Every structure is written in C-alpha cells, then in structure tokens.
Amino acid sequence: MDFTFFAIVLLLAQGATADVERGVIGAIVDYSSRFGKEQKVAMEMAIEDVYYDKTGQSCGLHMNTSQREPYQTVVAAWDLINKQKVKAILLPHTWEEASLVAEIGNQAKIPVLSIADSTPLWATKRWPFLLQASPDQNAQMKAIAAIVDSWEWHQVTIIYEDIDSFRSGVIPYLIDAIREIGAEISNLVALSPFDSSSLSTELESLKGEQCRVFLVHLSLPLATQFFVKAKEMNMMEKDYVWITTNPFTSLIHSLNASIISSMQGTIGVKSYYPQKDPHFQNFHTSFRKRFSFENPEEDNHEPGTSAMQAYDVVRTVCLAMRERSNGDQQLLDKIMLSKFNGLGGNVQFIDGKVAPTQIFQIINVIGKSYNELGFWSYGKGFSKTIDKRAQYNTSMSSLGQVFWPGGPRTTPRGWTPPSNANPLRIGVPTRSSFKQYVNVELDPLTNITNYTGFAIDLFQETVASLPFYLPYNLSPFDGNYDEMVEQVYLKKFDAVVGDVAIVAKRYQHVEFTHPYTxxxxxxxxxxxxxxxNRAWLFVKPFTKAMWVLVGAISVYNSFVVWLIERKHRPELKASFFIQMGVVLCSAFTTLFSLQGGKLRSNLSRMTMMVWLFVALVLTQTYVANLTSILTVRRLxxxxxxxxxxxxxxxxxxxxxxxxxxxxxxxxxxxxxxxxxxxxxxxxxxxxxxxxxxxxxxxxxxxxxxxxxxxxxxxxxxxxxxxxxGFGFVFPRGSPLLPHVTKALLNVSESGRLRYLENNMIASEKCSDGELVDEMSRLSPSSFWVLFMFTGSTSTVSLLVYVVCNKRFGHKIIRRLALVVMRRWWHHDQKTFPRKVHDKI
Known part of the structure; x- marks a missing residue:
C-alpha cells in the first residue's frame, strides 16, 4: 500500500472526519529511542487497522514527546487532556512517568494505560483510572528461576537499574522466584541510569567475588553500555553466565554488530508471540515496510515486544470507543471488559491489569544475532516447540546445546574461586573428646599445629575429589561447637571440619554437607x-529337634538290634514289658557308653558299630558345647x-x-x-x-x-x-557446598569412606565372649549325614533279616494283622472271634 495513502488516512482520522470518529487517543512517546520509534509505528498501524475493520468507525491518535524527562511528561499529559481533548492516554514508558500521569488522569477521569515493565499492586487501587496494559513480571521471573535451577546454580547476582519500577516492581518477584528453587542471592547491584561512570567500579567488585551467574534487568541504553564495559574487563569469558530479562532481550534484534559481539553467549528471556498466526504475519510484514521507510537510519526493522504491546493497547481502546459511551467512566468499564485476540493472544483485563503472559521464548546470543533455543511455559516447563505435539521438560538442557560465554561446550558451574581471595579458612575443634575423629596438637619444637583424625583425612580425600583446585588453611578453635558454627555465620571461618553434629537449630546460620557418619x-x-535360672542349661547344647531326633534314632537302632538278637538271647523272649525295657535301656546305654553286650548276628554288629561311632561324635560334641555354655558369662x-x-x-x-x-x-x-x-x-x-x-x-x-x-x-x-550425623559446615548459600557434597558422596560410594572408618576403629576393636543364644545351640542340620548313615545301616540290616528269615517274616506279618484287627474291632479281646484269632 502507498505510504502517501497512509498519510491521507491518518489526517482524516485525526481531524478531517471529526464527525465520524468517536474520540482521540493520546500517547506520550520518546521519539529518540528505539522503543519510541517502534511504538509510534505500531500505534499508527493499530489506528488504521481498526478504521478498516469497520468503515467509517475509527478514532484519532495524537502523540506528544517526553524525551524521558518527568517534567516533560507532565506537560505533555496536560496538553493532551486540555488542548487535544483526548479520551485516553497511553504511556509506553517507565512506571516513574506513569505514576505522574496517573494522578492527572484520575483527576480528569481519563483512562491512563501504562505498558511499563511493572505497576505496583497498590497503584490501581489508588488511581482507579490507571490500567496496566502490559503483563506483570511474575511469570517471567519464574522462567528465569527455572533456567537457574536447570543448571544447578546455587547463587546468583542481580544487576538492575536503580529506578522505582525496577527496584520495587520487578526485583521482589525475581528474589522470591530465585529463593523458591533453593538458590541464594549473592549480591544486589543497583546501577544508576544517569551515571555510567560507576560501571567499571561495580564490575571490578563483581569480578572479585565467587558468584559467576548474573541476572541483568536493565533498560536498553544502560544495558548496552554495561555489556560493552563487561567485555572490556574480560567478564564475557569462560565460567561466566549472563541472563537478560525482557526489557532488554526484546530489543536485542535492534543492536548493531559491535554491541552484539560484546555479549556473546548471553541467555535472554522475552515474551512470546505466535509468529505463525496470520494476524501476526500481516502485522510483521506491514511493520517492517513502514518502519524502514520512517527510520532509514535503523539497520534492523523487526518489531519488538513493546511495539506489539502498543499495537494491542491502542486497538483495545479504539474498539471500546466504537461503542457509544456516556462519560469517561463508561469508557473505562468498556476497556476493562475488552476481550479479543491480539498479537500475543487473548487480550483481557483482570483487576485493572492485562492477563499475564504464560509463555516466554529463550534465546542465546551467538554470532551476529541469536539462536531461538525454545520456550518456557508457566506450569509446564521447557519445550522445543509450542504446539500440541510439544514435549515439556523441567530442565533447560532439553532445549539442546547452549553457546556459553567464552565458547565452552561444558556448562559453567556458576562460580569460581575469587581472584582476590585468600585460601579458605577452615575451623577445626580442639575440644573433641574423641581424638580418633579430630586431634589438634601443637609441636613445641617446630611450633607447627598438626591436624589428624578421621574427619581431617576424609576432608582431604573430599577436596582431592573436587574437579578444581581448592586452597585452604586449617585453623584451631578452642570453644564449644555452637560457638564454632557461629564463626562461619560471622564469616570468620569459611567452613568447619570435625565431628560436628547436624542439628536443626544450626541451620539458622549455616548449611551442612551430606552426613558422613x-x-x-x-x-x-x-x-x-x-x-x-541355670538349672536347665544341660539341655542347651542341642535344640529341641536335635533331642527328639537323637531319642528316635536311638530307640530305632535298639529295636533293630533287639529284633535280630531275639532268637539268640533268652532274656529277649520274656514278657512284653520286659522286652520294651531291654530295648529302651539298650538305646540309652549305647548313647552314653561304648560298652555294649555280646552280639551274635553280623547284622546287629554292623548296626551297633555304626551307631556307636555316631554316639561317640554326639557325646563329645555335647560335652564340648555344654562346657562352653557353662564358662561364658551372660551379660x-x-x-x-x-x-x-x-x-x-x-x-x-x-x-x-x-x-x-x-x-x-x-x-x-x-x-x-x-x-x-x-x-x-x-x-x-x-x-x-x-x-x-x-x-x-x-x-x-x-x-x-x-x-x-x-x-x-x-x-x-x-x-x-x-x-x-556428622557433616562439614559451610555458610548458607555457599557455592562450594553442592560441589563438596557431591565429592563427599563420590568418596563414600568408592569405598574410601568405609576404609578410613575401619582403620580408625581397628586399633580400638576388642573381642568379647559370645552370649548364649540360639545361634550357639546345635541342630540336626549339623549332623544330618551321620543320622542318615546310621539310620540307613539299621534299615538295611532289618530288611536283610526279614528277607532271610521267611518264617519270622510270616509271623511278624500275622502279628501285625492281628494287632490292627483288634484295634479296629468294636468288641474287646474276649468277644473277638476265636476262629479269626486262631486262624491268624
């Protein structure tokens, strides 16, 4: 479309068709800044787009400049209200300027829409006509915290512009988000927007500290000076991490090559706009053409976040003006009820503020521009794409390789030993009661303090396992352990090594490694x-099952011998009770005596010989175990x-x-x-x-x-x-702590910790008599081979005897049958059928 036609349309919208337009929107813009240039083009485009949406339905736009001076902003606002008769004012600048105009707009009952980075919570209540037309920064700060958490950085330094909107509107959100992930704020550095001479001093101070993760929340002019100076001071090298927020990241595309080269490896977070949306593509194409025509001095013509926000805000007001309104309050209400699809998604106000952004884009500065690494979505995490097929992950590492400052492929650990620091001063207790753990002795000849013990050896092993060199000096402390721990909090010690117990109240001042005991x-x-009562100790050598088995096998062996020897010895043919007495007596005399009677059969001799051998083993074992039990003290x-x-x-x-x-x-x-x-x-x-x-x-x-x-x-x-248990002590938020804890776990998992502990107690270890318990009693499992041997021998002898003596075998069978039939017969022996008895 011809730009001359654009100009004609704009003139018609501003005055020539006053009878058609519903009202005029005022805007205070800084034409000298990249922000102002982009916003001017975007707002003019919004006016035209609304005009062509409904023929004959449009609104005017009148812009004043402020040059970012508070006084000029107030003058511009009064001019817009009193002379231009605007129905609403758009402030695309800082909260400092918005707060001045908010009071004027509230008195005149004219809606004031601010797209500053943040608006305090109390502001919209104090000035009802003030609306925050840009998303709040809470979600963006959580995205930054997620980046820090992804790489396990435990300390960060926040560098921000010393203006009220950054100081009170953004930094509190960022501090809360960082602390929610368990990280600590190492330092808060406020830079004056009016005095760049202090940059070298501040950077030199930061260079001398341990923390190497820097969150930069600065405006474009100050941020460009800052990174150029950081590059000059060699702070864009290996081990450094730089993360920038939306106010600067959204305009990185507008920077020239020299500034881009000074911030290689920087990670940036900016608001996401769906670039595949047809509405966005039309805006993007038109903006580039118009911006290049109006600002030929600019090398890059891409629209930034502020331009798209300004476009949506002007369109919101225009759409509200198209409806008939009786008074400014009704216009404010209609703006509050606005709901349409803008460049960044749905535009809707909630409690005087536009709905927060849920998606942010993560970029990585490299070469002459930047790489789009991926996205972070509120409540979901990181993803390579934003669509239905997106796969989310809690770690930024899922987005792929990051180009870090200095060009290393390995992730920076986020800290480094300070360039101007002395070796760590490690406190060691001198009052330990257990010198095996920690012992501090002063050699009177050399006047050198010697530190020995398990805790000292373990700390040395742990430091040796660190992936970097860590110099330290041990210092004795003569006081109680609480006082020694407090010295770390007071920064008189950098750490404490010894038999220091991990106690909850000590966490008020310090932190501990993983317990090593x-x-x-x-x-x-x-x-x-x-x-x-020791009266029954004589049965303790054997278990109950052992006693039962010994008795059973003794009776069984005696029965076999009695059965085989019965026909050779008259005394074994007496009455039933006498024969049973002989069997039982033989069983137990055989068990405890090696003297048996004269045996006539080789079968009975073989049975008795094996059983005598087993009995010998059992009796000797019993005596030995009983003697041990009687002589051991039970404590x-x-x-x-x-x-x-x-x-x-x-x-x-x-x-x-x-x-x-x-x-x-x-x-x-x-x-x-x-x-x-x-x-x-x-x-x-x-x-x-x-x-x-x-x-x-x-x-x-x-x-x-x-x-x-x-x-x-x-x-x-x-x-x-x-x-x-016991642990090493470090200050709260110490960047060393996670690395030392990991190294300590490596020492433990390698077996080195157990080796040191065993060596410590080896010289003290003594042996005591075992207490009498079930483990000292003998069970059948200890003698099953012997029992099987003697039982098998007796069974074989019995079977051979029965087979060789058919008459006896038949007699035995008849007797067993008679016993069984009598047992199950319903009458006693007198009534038992005589014929059956005689036949058997």
Missing amino acids: ESGLVMIVPVRTQNS EPTVTDVESLRNGNAMVGYCIGSFVENYLVEVLNFHRSNIKTYDSVQEYADALRSHKIAAVFLEAPLAKLFLAKYCKEFITSGPTYKVG
Whole structure:
C-alpha cells in the first residue's frame, strides 16, 4: 500500500472526519529511542487497522514527546487532556512517568494505560483510572528461576537499574522466584541510569567475588553500555553466565554488530508471540515496510515486544470507543471488559491489569544475532516447540546445546574461586573428646599445629575429589561447637571440619554437607552378669529337634538290634514289658557308653558299630558345647530404659560442648542438675565404673568408638534416638557446598569412606565372649549325614533279616494283622472271634 495513502488516512482520522470518529487517543512517546520509534509505528498501524475493520468507525491518535524527562511528561499529559481533548492516554514508558500521569488522569477521569515493565499492586487501587496494559513480571521471573535451577546454580547476582519500577516492581518477584528453587542471592547491584561512570567500579567488585551467574534487568541504553564495559574487563569469558530479562532481550534484534559481539553467549528471556498466526504475519510484514521507510537510519526493522504491546493497547481502546459511551467512566468499564485476540493472544483485563503472559521464548546470543533455543511455559516447563505435539521438560538442557560465554561446550558451574581471595579458612575443634575423629596438637619444637583424625583425612580425600583446585588453611578453635558454627555465620571461618553434629537449630546460620557418619544418639551403660535360672542349661547344647531326633534314632537302632538278637538271647523272649525295657535301656546305654553286650548276628554288629561311632561324635560334641555354655558369662545392661533413669533421679553424662545437653533436657526431660559433662573417653569410663553416673549419651559414631575400646564393660541400651550425623559446615548459600557434597558422596560410594572408618576403629576393636543364644545351640542340620548313615545301616540290616528269615517274616506279618484287627474291632479281646484269632 502507498505510504502517501497512509498519510491521507491518518489526517482524516485525526481531524478531517471529526464527525465520524468517536474520540482521540493520546500517547506520550520518546521519539529518540528505539522503543519510541517502534511504538509510534505500531500505534499508527493499530489506528488504521481498526478504521478498516469497520468503515467509517475509527478514532484519532495524537502523540506528544517526553524525551524521558518527568517534567516533560507532565506537560505533555496536560496538553493532551486540555488542548487535544483526548479520551485516553497511553504511556509506553517507565512506571516513574506513569505514576505522574496517573494522578492527572484520575483527576480528569481519563483512562491512563501504562505498558511499563511493572505497576505496583497498590497503584490501581489508588488511581482507579490507571490500567496496566502490559503483563506483570511474575511469570517471567519464574522462567528465569527455572533456567537457574536447570543448571544447578546455587547463587546468583542481580544487576538492575536503580529506578522505582525496577527496584520495587520487578526485583521482589525475581528474589522470591530465585529463593523458591533453593538458590541464594549473592549480591544486589543497583546501577544508576544517569551515571555510567560507576560501571567499571561495580564490575571490578563483581569480578572479585565467587558468584559467576548474573541476572541483568536493565533498560536498553544502560544495558548496552554495561555489556560493552563487561567485555572490556574480560567478564564475557569462560565460567561466566549472563541472563537478560525482557526489557532488554526484546530489543536485542535492534543492536548493531559491535554491541552484539560484546555479549556473546548471553541467555535472554522475552515474551512470546505466535509468529505463525496470520494476524501476526500481516502485522510483521506491514511493520517492517513502514518502519524502514520512517527510520532509514535503523539497520534492523523487526518489531519488538513493546511495539506489539502498543499495537494491542491502542486497538483495545479504539474498539471500546466504537461503542457509544456516556462519560469517561463508561469508557473505562468498556476497556476493562475488552476481550479479543491480539498479537500475543487473548487480550483481557483482570483487576485493572492485562492477563499475564504464560509463555516466554529463550534465546542465546551467538554470532551476529541469536539462536531461538525454545520456550518456557508457566506450569509446564521447557519445550522445543509450542504446539500440541510439544514435549515439556523441567530442565533447560532439553532445549539442546547452549553457546556459553567464552565458547565452552561444558556448562559453567556458576562460580569460581575469587581472584582476590585468600585460601579458605577452615575451623577445626580442639575440644573433641574423641581424638580418633579430630586431634589438634601443637609441636613445641617446630611450633607447627598438626591436624589428624578421621574427619581431617576424609576432608582431604573430599577436596582431592573436587574437579578444581581448592586452597585452604586449617585453623584451631578452642570453644564449644555452637560457638564454632557461629564463626562461619560471622564469616570468620569459611567452613568447619570435625565431628560436628547436624542439628536443626544450626541451620539458622549455616548449611551442612551430606552426613558422613550414621545418625542417632544412644545410651551406654555398664554391663552385669545375668542372674537367670541355670538349672536347665544341660539341655542347651542341642535344640529341641536335635533331642527328639537323637531319642528316635536311638530307640530305632535298639529295636533293630533287639529284633535280630531275639532268637539268640533268652532274656529277649520274656514278657512284653520286659522286652520294651531291654530295648529302651539298650538305646540309652549305647548313647552314653561304648560298652555294649555280646552280639551274635553280623547284622546287629554292623548296626551297633555304626551307631556307636555316631554316639561317640554326639557325646563329645555335647560335652564340648555344654562346657562352653557353662564358662561364658551372660551379660545384660544395668539400665534398660530412660524412664528408669528419670524415676531414679540418676546422674547421666555427655560430651562437653555438644548439642546433647539440650536434647537431654528438652526432649528426654532430664533435670539439668542431673547432667554432667566429660572431656575424654577415659573420663566416661571412670565415671561409669565408679557409679558417678548411671549412663552416658553419645552420638552413634562416637558410641561405636567407645564400645570398640570398652566392649567387655559397657553396652548400649534402650532405643536409638534419631538425630543428624556428622557433616562439614559451610555458610548458607555457599557455592562450594553442592560441589563438596557431591565429592563427599563420590568418596563414600568408592569405598574410601568405609576404609578410613575401619582403620580408625581397628586399633580400638576388642573381642568379647559370645552370649548364649540360639545361634550357639546345635541342630540336626549339623549332623544330618551321620543320622542318615546310621539310620540307613539299621534299615538295611532289618530288611536283610526279614528277607532271610521267611518264617519270622510270616509271623511278624500275622502279628501285625492281628494287632490292627483288634484295634479296629468294636468288641474287646474276649468277644473277638476265636476262629479269626486262631486262624491268624
């Protein structure tokens, strides 16, 4: 379309057809900025598009310039209201300017629509005619936090422009979003928009700190100066991370090559507009033609976010003006009820603010422009595309390779040892009762402090496992553990290494690595010999099943011998009771004596020989096991539970300087006067032996060491109380903490931690007599081969005897049949059929 025709249409809309138009919209624009140039073109296009939607239905547009000066903004607003008689005012600038015009518009009862980055929550209540026509920044800040969380960065520095709209309208959202993901704000740097001379000073200060993740929330003019200066100071190199927000990211396309080259590897977040939408494509094509014609000095003609927002806002007001309104309040209401499909999606106001944007585009500056990495959707996450087939992921890594500052393929870890920092100062406790964990000794000859112990060795192994060099110096601390932990909070120590328990209240000031010992608090008491009834100890060598099997196999073997020897020995042909007595007597005399009677049959001799061998093994094993049981002490704790200690008003002990005292008082309800402290392992043992205390409470890893040394005198009793184990201490939000924790886990999973722990307790380990329990009793499983041998021998002898002696075999069968029939007959022996009895 010819631009001359555009100009004619614009003149008609502004004055020539005053009888047709419904009203005039005023706008305060900064023509000298890229923002203002884009917004001017976009607003004019909106006026024309609405005019052609409905022939003869349009509205006028009158624009004043402010040059971003508050005084000029107020003058421009009064001119629009009093001279131009506008029905609404559009402010495409900062909140500082919007707040000045909002008061004027409220008095004149003219709607004021602001597309500033943010509008405070209280503003729309104070000025009812003020509307926020740009989406709030809350969702955008969550997108930035999701990027930080994706790469596991734990500290960030926020750099923002020191103006009210950024300071109070955006930064609180960003701080909340960062803290929601568990990261910490390392520093907040406010840059003055009027004084760029301080950039070098601020950047030099940031360069000397550990944090290397920077969130930049600056306007276009200040941001360009900032990145040029950062490039000059070598801060766009490896290990640095730069993330920019929408106010700057949306205009990166307008930057020249020299500025783009100074911000290589930067990640940007900007509002998303559906570029495949026909309405957007028409706007995009027309905008490029018109913008290039009106601004030939600009190299890039792409529309930014502010241009599209200005287009939608002007169109919103025009559509509301097309309906007849009786007064400004009704126009405000109609704008509030507006709902149509704009360039960025549905345009709708909620509580005086346009509905928030749900989708943001993630870009990566590289070369002469930028790559569109993907998108972030509120409540869904990251995706490569925005359509029904999109696959969402919580990590930005799903978007593919990112070009980082300095060009490395590996992801920056987000921090680096400060260039002007000394080695880390590590605090080490000197009052540890267990020198095996940490021992601090001063060599009087060399005046050098030596640090030894399990905790020190483990820390050295952990530092060696870090993927970078970490210099440190160990420093002794002579005080209790709470005081030592507080030194980290006060920044007198950079960390603490030792037997420091992980306790909830200490998290108020510091953070801990993953615990490197088992957790728990245990009670240790003296042992005493158990005074239980020992009258039945003689049956303890064998289990019940073993006794039953021995008896059964003895009777069975004796029966076989009796049956075979019966015809050779007259005494075995006596009455039934006498014969049974002989069988039983033979069974048990054979078991406990190797002297058997004279046997006539080879079958009975073979049976008895095998059984005598088995009996020999059983009797010798029984005697040995019984002797062991009678000589082993059976021990039990002198105190079985905490309640008996409290009820008896007993004294208890704990390690001086630890958290245990408060736990005993606040959780286990001991009187503080009944608690004593001790400095060494020997003092614990002496106090328990002399009955000065009835029990001592130690953390589980310390209890293991104590019992390794005094395993014959003391024992744990009662439950294990759940408390944290030991860990290394670091300041809250320390960028070192996740790396040290990961290295500590690597040491643990490699088996090196267990090796160090075993070496620590090896010299203290002692052996004690085993207590009598079911594990010391012998069961049939220990002798099944012997029982099978003797049982098989006896069975074979019995079968051979029966087969060789047919007459006896027939007699046995007849007797068994008679016994069975008598058992099941309904009458007694007198009435049993005589013929049947005689026949059998």
